[in-house]
Structure formats: structure tokens, C-alpha cells
Amino acid sequence: MKKIVYILSMLALILIVSCTNENDLIDVSSVNAPSNISALTTVTQDNTGKVTFLPRGEGVTRYEIFYGDGTTQPSYVLPGGTVDHTYKEGVYDAKIVGTTIDGKRTEVIQKVVVAFRAPENLVVTIENDLTVSKKVTIKATADFALFYDVYFGEPGKPDPISVNNGESVSYTYQAAGVYKIRVVSKSAAIKTTEYSTDFTVTVVNKPSASAPTPPNRQAGDVISLYGSKYTNVAGTNFFPDWGQGGQGSSWAEFDLNGDKMLNYINLSYQGIALADGTTIDVSGMEYIHMDVWTADLEKIETSLISKTNGEKPVVKDLVANQWTSIDIPISAFTSQGLAVADIFQLKFVGTPWAKGSVFIDNIYFYKAPTQTIQMPIDFEANITYGWSGFGASDFGAIPASVVNNPDKTGANVSNKVVKIDKPSGAQVWAGASLNLDSKVDFTKGTKVKVTVWSPKVGAKILFKMEDSTSPKDGNGNPTIFVEVEGTTTVANSWQVLTFDLTSFGAFSTSNKYDRVILFPDFGVNGTGATYYFDDIKQSN
Template sequence: MKKILNILLIILILGSCTEDERDLSFVDSIVAPTNVAATYDITQDNTGSVTITPTADGASNFKVYYGDSTAEPSELAVGESVVHVYAEGTYDLKIEAFSLNGKMTESTQQLVVSFKAPENLVATVENDQAVSRQVNVTTTADFATMFEFYSGESGVSQPVASANIGETISYQYTMAGDYDIRVVAKGAAIATTEYTATFTVTEILQPVSSAPIPPTRNDSDVISIYGSAYTNVADTDTFPDWGQGGQGSSWTEFDLNGDKMLQYINLSYQGIQFGSPQDVSGMEYIHLDVWTADVDQLETSLINVAGTVTTEAPVTNDLTKDQWTSIDIPISDYTDQGLTVTEILQLKFVGTPWAAGTVFIDNIYFWKSPSNSSSLGVQDFEGTAPVFTSFGGAGVEVIANPDMSGVNTTENVAKLTKGNGSEVWAGGFFEIDSPLDFANYSKIRVKTWSPKQGVVVKLKLENADASITHEVDLNTTVANQWEELVYDFSGAPTADYVRIVIFFDFGNNGDGSEYYYDEIELVNDIGGPQPLVFQDFEGTPPVFTVFGNIAGIDVIANPDATGANTTGNVARLTKTNGSEVWAGGFFETGSPLDFNTYSKISVRTWSPKQGVVVKVKLENADASITHEVDLNTTTTNQWEELVYDFSGAPTTDYVRVVIFFDFGNNGDDSVYYFDEYTLTN
């Protein structure tokens, strides 16, 4: 009966549908609750009044058997408590925890109700071996039910935590140091018993676990500098010790149980010199994993050597202390600063605060998306937001990206809040206008952000009436940063899938955590290089040079984020009244365009006129070699994609991209927009 009632509850939550109208097969896959227990709060007034709160992972409701002469148990929902009055004595409470589908796990634990003051109190306080400044407190005592822990910190409300006798309190201090701690054991008596001591809270100043294991990548998609996952550039010097200006910091190679990593001590600035210059213009990101106890930010610079000229550009990332921070910096963050990245010879690291902390660095490599992958965007939340339907106590909305870093620097993302006490299956879905193209693609890639590592992110697809569904589970591998999860739907039944459902931390009740997701794409391994965007105007805008008496080119917010272009920023060209027939403008790329891999350039354009010539011209550095291609607009007042074939262009290093709108006609104050320059085939 309990399972039937719970399923009926799901049906009501999901829109008062009948079971035939919605697939509930996932309910049967829910596992039985785990970690079943109860916490006690006993009054110190000789009354024997005890507040009992059952807890468990994956439970929807409980039964509490008191262990005395009370015949009937109390039935409680998640988060509820019950007050029961006991006579003096020792009792075995039984807690039954039920999952949504009626699966049950039970646990029995002891409750001591004594009107005598606790005796023989033994408190064990230890520094945690894995978490910096965390202490773990356990107690034993006769005639005691629970204990409280007073941390001894000034300005902190005391006690900081309480637990049952025999359980452990884990508490993290803000700062290391000596503290006068107090442990108070309580039973049902008015009198209590205390333990006091001065305890030294310590910091962990080096990692106790290895950095995340990098994904398996093709050799052609990686240039590795340091680490054990890939083949590193030969003869690389990880401590060139440039020694300029009182550098001050030092270096060693730290060995964590056989796993070696770089350790830069009192980091002011230090660097790495490659065995040979590396052309990273075909890469998309530089990755590194960083652990620190005391550095707030790490500045990472790429240094390019071209002949006798050395140039560099920095990018700064925040670090999360006492855990690994995985950093993926887009190469465009460097090229947008004007840096050429065809001959990168050195990396430079600068710590904040200066020369006052230590960093451990592992897995340093440049990477790009698999060269044998193709993708098709499904939803990026940059245009009109889809209509979300949420269920089970979750809520979904589109917001500005709260963490524009790593693998996701887009403007908008979807936020899913799994409310405190929400169901283990809480989530949300939206529908798309046309079925997912599983004839040409077999996988779905989603960028996700989770405050927790290792939680289940379930992705489920449904046809229009939910009569055919398929779901795939993946686990997050990092916390507090973006990552890409790729779901394999090659085993999905054939259907027109138009509904995309997502669940975070599936199988556990909500605790108020917020999750984000973005950039849902169909992907496949079908051969050929992936299109490479080399200018999207989302970062630092390039320097434009205009000619022919036009008013200018500037980067603005997308005035028409619809159709073929829903990105945040675009370039605007105003062809001033009376300007020359050849009026236009250009910008320069940080590195030569890769026409060894690609043969075409696609550009998204917006024109107030149909049929006007949009000329794209490429030039080498001194404009001694050029090639141009003309295309005509086919629509008015909407975005379209124009694809220019440069397969016939002479071989050279093209670094200047020129564009002309309405070529051949004098200007009339018309405004044109362009965006998303992409190398393709």
C-alpha cells in the first residue's frame, strides 16, 4: 500500500497525470534507504522527555518504534521529529526508513534515559587527517544520552554542535591555533558532566590525495607539459629559476605515495620552460590542477617567443583552499589580449598574496575537443528561455552564469535548486521544437556545475506522451566548477524524443543545494575535425581598423538574440551615408588561421537588406598575399550563417580578417552585425 500511495503522490506532483500518461519506471530502480539513524535531544529536568529525529539517505518517510511499552510506532516524514516521554532505563529504538517505492531499511540504536549525572566521561578530540582545521570529537559516558561540543572560538555561537553519545562530531575551525574546548555530556538528569582541555587545531599544508585523473584523449588533441597521463614535451625544465628581481620562491617535486607533482614554495613568480616552442593555436584550453592551503589566486601566463621578440599574457584564477582546483583556461583568453600562440616556450605562475604561500600543481597540458567529434546544439539558454516543468520539490530557471570560467564562459545557464527535503527524484524538464536527431548523433553532451563531487546526474529523454523513454546516469567528478558530461544514448529505443529531463543528486533527498547546467549538444564520433571558433566577441574585443569613411565597428550586446545566433555579444558595422563602395574594417588574429586542417570560414551575419554582397578577405601580416570570397545575404532583419570556401586560397599565414557589407555601393547609414567566425570544413 505504501508503494502505491507514493506512486500516486508522484503522479500528482508531475501534473495529475495517470500512470499510463507518464513513465514511472524509474521509481522501481530507486534503492532502499541507507545510513538509517536517529538523533536525540533530551531535556535535563528529570522528566525523561526525548525529542527523536530519524534520518537516512534516500528515505521518504519513517516509522519509529520507541522500545518501551508503546504499542504503535510513530510515522514521520523526512525532517519531522517526535517527542516521547520515557521512564528511567535503557531502550532499543527501531527506526524503519522507507524509500519512495516502499523499499525499507531498519536500524536499531540504544537510548539511555537516566536521572543520574553522567559518569566516566571520556572525550576523544583529534585533528582530521584529510581536512585542514577540522576536529573530530567522540565521547563515551555512563548514564548519558547526548553531548555538546563548545569550540572555544570567540564570536561564535556556542555550542557549535551536538550528537548522540558514541557518535562523532566533525567541526572545522576558521583558523588553526590553541583553543579552550569543552565537551558537555547530558542525560535526563538536571546535572551534567563536562570535559575541558586546551587543544591545538592544525592545518594541512600539503595535499593528502592525488589530483583528479585526466580523461583519456587522443595524442593529437593534447600537448602535455607535466603529468603522468600523457606524453610530456621532452626536456622541459620545471624550475628554470629566472631569478630576476629577488624572485624568492623555491621549488621541489613533491611525492605523494608515488604520485609526483610540482611544489612551488613562497610563490612570488616561477615558471616552466618547454624543451621546444609549441604551437598551441589549434588547442582550445590549457589545463592544470592546483592544490593550496594559503594562496588566494594563481596567475598563469603564456609566453611566446617569435624570433627575437618575447610576448606574454596573464589570466588569473581563484583557488579553493584545502582541495584541488581544476582549471581550464580558454586559449582565446590569451589571444583576445593580442598574444600570438604559435611559439609558446614558457609558462609563468604568480601567486596572490605575493611570496606568501605554496601551491602544488599537476596535470599541465593544452587540449582540444576530440578531432573526430561533431556536434549539434540543442539548448544553450542564451535566447528565449524554454518553459521548465519541475517536480518533486525542485525549481529550475535561467540565470546569468555565476561562474564564467573553465569550460563554460557563456552568459546564461539553467539553475536547478533541489529544495531542502525535496524528493530523491526531484528534477525538471523542458521540451524542444523538433525531435533529437539520433539518426546522425548518438550522444548528448551537457556542461554541469555541482557543489558536490560524485553525485548522480540523471539525463532522461521522453517522446511527446512519455510512452517511450530512455535514461542514462553519470556522476560528477569535481566540485564547484564546470565540467562536461557526455551521455551515450546509442542504446535508446527509436522514438521522436522531444522532452529532456534532468535530475541532480538522484537518489538523495534535497538539501537546498544549487546546481547549474548549460550547452546541451548532440555529439557523435563521425570523423573530421570539429569546427573551431576563432572569434566570437565574448571576451576582450579585438582592435578594429576601419576604412572608406565608415563610422566604425564596435562590439555590443546582441540586439536580436534569436534564430541562428543567440550569443551575448556581436560586432556592429555602420556603413555611414556617403562612405566608399569599398568601406569596411578588419581585425587581426592572435595566430595564423589553420588552413592545414580547415578549408572554410563561417560567419553569422545580420543585414537590413536581402541580396547585398558580404565580402570576406584574408591577408597575411604585410598584406602581400590576400584572398577574398563574396557571398550574398538571403534574408533581411534576421541572423543567417554564411560559409566562405577558402580552399583555393594561396598558402600563407593569414592573420588579418577583413569584412565589407554591401560591397559595390556607397553607404546609406545602414547597420550590419556579424559574429561567430568559425573555421570549418
């Protein structure tokens, strides 16, 4: 058995390598150690003690099973395979070892209970998932049991799922409703112990994650009504009652861990009304955008309402239990004869009528940018460079803005530069950030040159880029980033510093870096000095 498995593993390695060309060889040294190692252990109900091991894990090319009963030789099992072993009655510590193609090993100890008596004190918990519709999680624990079978009661799916005693199993139904769930707890004895109940499977009716973050846009390229990314039209009423309350509809502002969104409940028709006397001209925009989440609506109808020209609708399909990003061309309304220079209301209608709820976020009109903030950056364009300072002594913002070049000599004779003040007492990590309108294209180079004016020699300049949409750490900062230090060698004069991004271990050209951050005199508290930066550009 051992020799056969070794031969099969070597054949697998030979086949993998032979199927690659010289430019696509596998670097086995980079393979991670196996993870999530365990085994499903089942036993026959005939008092024989015959246990079947089905090992499981990730990144495994071969398993070893050490039975823990004094058996000297382990069994070798390929992924997807099983092995049987007969035990005497007792409790054993079996060892499951997973091995990768390059020999990395991960092992776990798993108890194997072999009892020739029926399971006792069976406890079963059944719960609806709080974030996924129609998903149910079951956990069963019993004394003397080794595993249990779950019959979920869905028509056309009579076979049970086997689970180790005390472990959980999840199952997603095709439809919500009431199902008879049966749990059969098993030991090595002939007799089993059962539990059954009628359980109501439900639909989740609220999102568990925020809508996608909108891209960075210049103020002149967007008109925002609702959302936290852009400046919204002031005074807008998102819950005007147009008689829907009498049809069973209602509304609220839903707060998801600090991220607010509109919630229209049992949506028949509901709308948005601008402040009295306010209209917006969206004739210069190209699209209206919104993000919509629903568990039970099939479609949403969106109407723009003109103060002088009536209203016209556009219907879009929705996908249940996830955010649907909708972008409707303004031409879809104007082609119906609607004038869009004086929009003062929006209306939403649900399908089916008054039967489901929606959550809506990021409602804004936009057009393709006329000018964008992207690498290279020289601050000469007539657009708003929204530098945002941080790290003052009170943890507030430090001054950062685009100004006229105060020293048009030497390495920099351009007109505009960014000025970053580091006031006295500012944090050692004080700096300023700038959002880009598109992610950095690394075909243009993985080094970044920055022209720097420093008032002293030896000031550390930390250059950082972030993926602003990546998950946040405990301080609210994106977890995908790259940062590289440089040091000034001249004072009161311009010089070019080069930052090699590849020197940062976690750097990857596939990451969507869309934010640039500069830290002047990094690691030192502020002394009231001023630093200037210009010409942030890539090179090879």
C-alpha cells in the first residue's frame, strides 16, 4: 500500500511538470503547507467497530492516517479516498497528516469514539443563517456517538449528509418554507438515536455587507443625491409619503455598522423629493447610478420626474441577496420625450407590488471625466486635487494643498506643487493622501519618482499607496498597501527621490492601488516645517 501511494504521488508530480513549458514551470518551494486538515469518521452499526476515514484538507497530495490504537504502520490515502480500520471499544487519538507535493506536512489529532452502545443525551441545534437566505446550520452532539446523519427534508434530495459528532454542517435550500429535518446520531452499536422537527427556513431580508464603494470623481462630473462618497444635494427628502403608508408600505434609514442606506419596505411606490424650489439639471450627465439590495423583489422601476415635463420610467432586474449596481443612461429617459433640465423628484416602484423590500445606496448622476487624477501627477491641470491631511497633534488634519511653486529652480521649474505643513507637535506619522480616479497601471513601471523640497537633510519621506476598497484594519486603514522610504540629501532645494515598490514584500502589480500618500519627515514629530512635492510619476 505504501509503495503504491508513493508511486502515484510521483506520477502526479511528473504529469504536472510535464504539462508545463519552460516559461510555466511550477515553483514547488512556494507551495503553502496543507490547511484545514480533518477526517470524516463513520462507523458501521453492527458492533464490529469498523471505522471509515475520509480525510479532508486543502493543498494536500497525500494523507497519512495514524490510528492511535497501537497499530504501528499508518495508512496512506490519496485525496478523495477512504480507508477502513477496525477498533476495539474505546476512545482513540487518531492523527491525520496532510502532505503537499513538496513534502510540507500539517497534522491534527482527532478523537475517535468507538462505543457499542447507542448514543445518549442527543442535543441538536438548528439555526437559520443571519446573512444568507435559506441557509440552515445544524450541530448535533451526543455521548458515545461518533457521527450523525442529517436528512434535510427537501423533495428530490433523500440522501443524508454525514457529519462528525459535535461538528456543524450547513445546507442551502432552494426555497424558503417548512421542512422536516431528521438527525440520526450513530455509534458503533446497532441501535441509533434520532431527533426530528419541522423547521421554518427563512429568507434574509437585509444586507450584511455594504454596497460597492463608488469611484473617485471630480466634483463637476457628478451630482449626488444619497451616499457617503460625494457631496449630496442639500435638503433632499428621502421619505416623502405619497400615500404608500395606506398600502402597507413603510420606510427607514438602515444603519449597517455605521454605513447608512435607504430602506423602502413593502415597496409599492416611493420617492425622493428635492427641497422646495430645488431642481437639478442632469442634461450634462450621462448616467444615473444606484446600488440596490433585495431578498424578494424581482425588478425595480426608476422614474425621473421633471417639474415641467412629467415623468418617465426605466425598469431593471434585481438579483436576490446581493447588491445590484444599476447604471441607467440618461438617454433612456430623454428618448421617451422627458426633459431632464429641471428634475425635482425620483420615484421607485417594486415588482411584485408592495410585496418586498429594497435597500438603496449611492444614488448619483455622473458623466465620463473630462480630466482625471492619475499617474503621472504634476498638479498643472485645472482640476481639484483633493489632498487630505492627517496626523495633527490632536489627531486632526494637517494643512495640505496645491500652491504656486515657491522655488522654481534646479530640478523643478513647474508652476504648481503640493505643499504639506507638519505643524509643531504633529504625529510622527502625519501626512496627506490623494485619491486617484483610476488604479495605477504598472505596465508603466514599478518604481515611483517624486520631486521633493525639504528644509533639512536626512528627512525620511515615506511614499505609500493603498487599495482604498480593501478590508480595513482595526484603525480603519486599508489592509492592501505598499510603502517605501526615501531620504533627502539636500536642504532648501528640489531633488528627485526614487521609491522601488518591488522592495516592499506585499507589493503586487495585480492589486488595485488607487490612493497616494506622502509622509514628510516620517518618524519625527512635527516641528513647524513645510515640505513641497511635485511630479509623482512611474519609471522602470
